[in-house]
Amino acid sequence: MEVEDCRKGTKVLLDNNPYNIEDAEFMKPGKGRAIYRFRFRNLMDGSSLERTYHSGEKLQEANITTREGQFLYREGDHFVFMHTDTFEQYLINETQLGNKQFYLKEGMIITTLFLSDRPLDITLPIFIETTVTKSDIATRTDTVTAQMKRATLATGLELDVPVFIKEGDTLKIDTRTGNYVERVVTKK
Amino acid sequence: MTDDERQRLARLLPNLKRRASIHQITRCFFDEQGFLEVDTPVRSPAIAPEKEILPFESDGWFLTTSPELYMKRLLAAGYTRLYQFSHCFRKGERGRLHNPEFTLLEWYRIGANYMDMMTDAECLVLTIARELGYGNLLQYRGKTIDLTIPWPRITVSELFHRLAGWDPVLNPDLSRFDEDMVVRVIPHLNPYRPTIMLDYPAPMASLARLKRDEPSVAERAEVFIGGLELANAYSELTDAKEQIERFHNEIEHIRREQGRTMPLPQKFLESLEHLPECGGIALGMDRLVMLFCDASSIDEVMPFTVDTV
Numbered sequence: 001m002e003v004e005d006c007r008k009g010t011k012v013l014l015d016n017n018p019y020n021i022e023d024a025e026f027m028k029p030g031k032g033r034a035i036y037r038f039r040f041r042n043l044m045d046g047s048s049l050e051r052t053y054h055s056g057e058k059l060q061e062a063n064i065t066t067r068e069g070q071f072l073y074r075e076g077d078h079f080v081f082m083h084t085d086t087f088e089q090y091l092i093n094e095t096q097l098g099n100k101q102f103y104l105k106e107g108m109i110i111t112t113l114f115l116s117d118r119p120l121d122i123t124l125p126i127f128i129e130t131t132v133t134k135s136d137i138a139t140r141t142d143t144v145t146a147q148m149k150r151a152t153l154a155t156g157l158e159l160d161v162p163v164f165i166k167e168g169d170t171l172k173i174d175t176r177t178g179n180y181v182e183r184v185v186t187k188k
Numbered sequence: 189m190t191d192d193e194r195q196r197l198a199r200l201l202p203n204l205k206r207r208a209s210i211h212q213i214t215r216c217f218f219d220e221q222g223f224l225e226v227d228t229p230v231r232s233p234a235i236a237p238e239k240e241i242l243p244f245e246s247d248g249w250f251l252t253t254s255p256e257l258y259m260k261r262l263l264a265a266g267y268t269r270l271y272q273f274s275h276c277f278r279k280g281e282r283g284r285l286h287n288p289e290f291t292l293l294e295w296y297r298i299g300a301n302y303m304d305m306m307t308d309a310e311c312l313v314l315t316i317a318r319e320l321g322y323g324n325l326l327q328y329r330g331k332t333i334d335l336t337i338p339w340p341r342i343t344v345s346e347l348f349h350r351l352a353g354w355d356p357v358l359n360p361d362l363s364r365f366d367e368d369m370v371v372r373v374i375p376h377l378n379p380y381r382p383t384i385m386l387d388y389p390a391p392m393a394s395l396a397r398l399k400r401d402e403p404s405v406a407e408r409a410e411v412f413i414g415g416l417e418l419a420n421a422y423s424e425l426t427d428a429k430e431q432i433e434r435f436h437n438e439i440e441h442i443r444r445e446q447g448r449t450m451p452l453p454q455k456f457l458e459s460l461e462h463l464p465e466c467g468g469i470a471l472g473m474d475r476l477v478m479l480f481c482d483a484s485s486i487d488e489v490m491p492f493t494v495d496t497v
Contacts, residue, residue, distance in 0.1 A: 026284070030410075056445075
């Protein structure tokens with residue numbers, strides 16, 4: 001695509017890697033050449049870079065789409081997902097998912113960002129509910145502050161929870177912060 | 189009408205009022221000196237061919253990129269002092285300081301040169317500042333700019349030498365010039381004073397005449413205030429032969445590099461042999477208003493931009 005048509009939010013390929021244009025500045029001396037200064041964010045690893053272009057130059061547009069998918073299971077360092085419309089499966093590896101892997105529950109519906117057919121990233125629901133698989137035994141001390149202890153969840157996430165939480169409890173977690181929100185009371 | 193638009197336009201009211209005052213003060217400034225306000229066509233069969241200014245086409249004609257050629261045809265017919273607020277159109281120019289449709293204030297004086305036009309610009313800006321109650325000090329983007337005249341003048345050669353490390357007069361590299369101008373030079377001008385840049389390299393003369401005793405530079409000057417390129421002045425080129433040659437070069441470059449054909453502005457060229465020595469200047473009205481509204485974007489001083497029409 002022409003550099004003139006690139007703006008904030010346009011997704012492009014630089015050296016075969018997908019980038020989002022985070023900031024676009026148009027500069028031009030009255031009688032002179034137009035200069036475009038872009039700040040790019042790498043959609044794979046989050047790194048950023050700045051480049052300057054002149055009118056007439058071209059950038060390669062990245063074909064970025066989003067599709068709904070379901071998390072099926074983990075296999076080694078890969079996570080297996082399925083398109084909810086075609087039931088085709090696709091894989092995303094551990095490194096690409098980063099911390100998001102610790103919020104994935106089997107059967108969970110998420111949004112996946114694709115570069116052509118290549119899955120790049122997923123968007124999680126803001127809150128998830130999952131069970132405690134391991135928690136320390138609280139050591140009571142004589143303080144009036146809320147007591148917290150470490151716990152591990154079924155998804156693999158480790159976090160601080162209140163002392164009254166027991167193994168097997170279902171918790172509501174904020175995926176943006178990784179923090180405990182509340183205990184979910186399940187009806188027997 | 190959406191709530192967004194109602195709120196956006198309501199927020200603009202103080203700036204639009206100020207804009208109207210600035211227009212009024214400007215008209216008084218020129219009227220008192222015996223300038224005639226004119227209004228020339230916005231749509232024309234031919235405009236000045238300039239390789240870095242892309243015109244909009246309109247039914248085989250062009251929307252004006254500057255009223256310069258018509259103003260000079262009037263001067264050639266015997267008019268002596270002219271000014272005009274002109275809506276101008278330049279394709280693809282959109283950013284914090286650009287909108288494809290914008291307002292140029294141009295004025296011309298018979299018998300004047302580029303330095304006289306700079307003096308006019310100094311007086312105009314100072315007059316507006318005083319009429320609006322600022323005195324000589326203007327607050328813009330967190331800095332206090334001292335508008336006391338005369339404003340510091342420095343040659344392009346010296347400024348580039350100091351800020352970009354090379355001399356574009358000795359070594360005229362056009363593409364490097366423009367990039368260094370916006371990246372290395374303009375951002376590092378003294379923020380507390382206006383700057384007048386003088387004597388552009390001859391290949392960047394545009395419609396300015398070359399200096400008689402130093403033909404490697406053109407009698408062209410620009411005013412910068414608060415990081416804004418505000419006005420561009422020439423001792424106007426009156427040599428028809430040289431003008432035709434420059435236009436031919438531009439037209440050829442445009443055809444070769446951009447695949448566009450541009451006609452020669454014949455009537456203007458025919459009038460040139462009657463054009464007396466004169467100075468002319470084009471000032472970006474929107475940017476002038478930005479300065480006096482402490483606005484960081486041109487969107488804050490026009491009710492409708494290309495994104496809100």
